[in-house]
Amino acid sequence: MNTRSSDITLFEFKSVGLNVLSFVPVTLDTTQLETALGEKIGRGQHFLSGSQLALDFDALPEIPTAIDVKAVIMLLQQFYLHAVACKGGNTAQQAAAREAGLIVLDSDSILTSAPGAAANSPAEEVVTPAPAAAAERNPALIITRPVRTGQQVYARGGDLIVTALVSAGAELIADGNIHVYAPLRGRALAGARGDTMARVFTTCMEAELVSIAGVYRTLDDSLPASIRSKPSQVYLDQDKLVIEALQGTN
Known part of the structure; x- marks a missing residue:
């Protein structure tokens, strides 16, 4: 039995979001x-x-x-x-x-x-991303062991949750938020693919560098006593990186 070509769907056009x-x-x-x-x-x-x-x-x-x-x-x-x-x-x-x-x-x-397409100063680099295309979030990546010096953990498409020490020289990267329920002494880069609403949370802020959507700041010894080693969060206010103590945690 012959099948007419008009009865067969050979292709379709579908709308997709750009992941570029x-x-x-x-x-x-x-x-x-x-x-x-x-x-x-x-x-x-x-x-x-x-x-x-x-x-x-x-x-x-x-x-x-x-x-x-x-x-x-x-x-x-x-x-x-x-x-x-x-x-x-x-x-x-x-x-x-x-x-x-x-x-x-x-x-x-x-x-x-x-990230890193434009710069303001050595201490803080600013990128102005367009709103990221809506995408389904992956489940949070949960790390329960210490992240040692030289190690890198990347939560692609979702949040990263760490319940152990993040040593100096370690690097945390997430397309979403980063939560560290322990001392954060390494680098934390949230919103790695342009999510300007992402945040970094930690119960003990001692980070070397923090970044949201490509806007980053090296901390070294620049943190005030009200934030250093205290529960803190990092977020973007327009193009400005804000680091502040979490209220009601003491």
């Missing part, structure tokens, strides 16, 4: 970018490994050639990042990106910003 990070360079000099990327995320695997990127040309003053754009794409691949699209900029910049094989996104596309 925006990478906002101020130059396409690959030597400078390589140094900056190495300092920011290191040479090995990192919490953004495998992410798809859109090159955002809004902060780029130069008019690149397709060869320039391809060189940046290849550089990003060395850091386990995959440029698949571009956005912003002028017609000439977009034409070069298109020739280099990137998709040109319109201004309505939903993107989040890659």
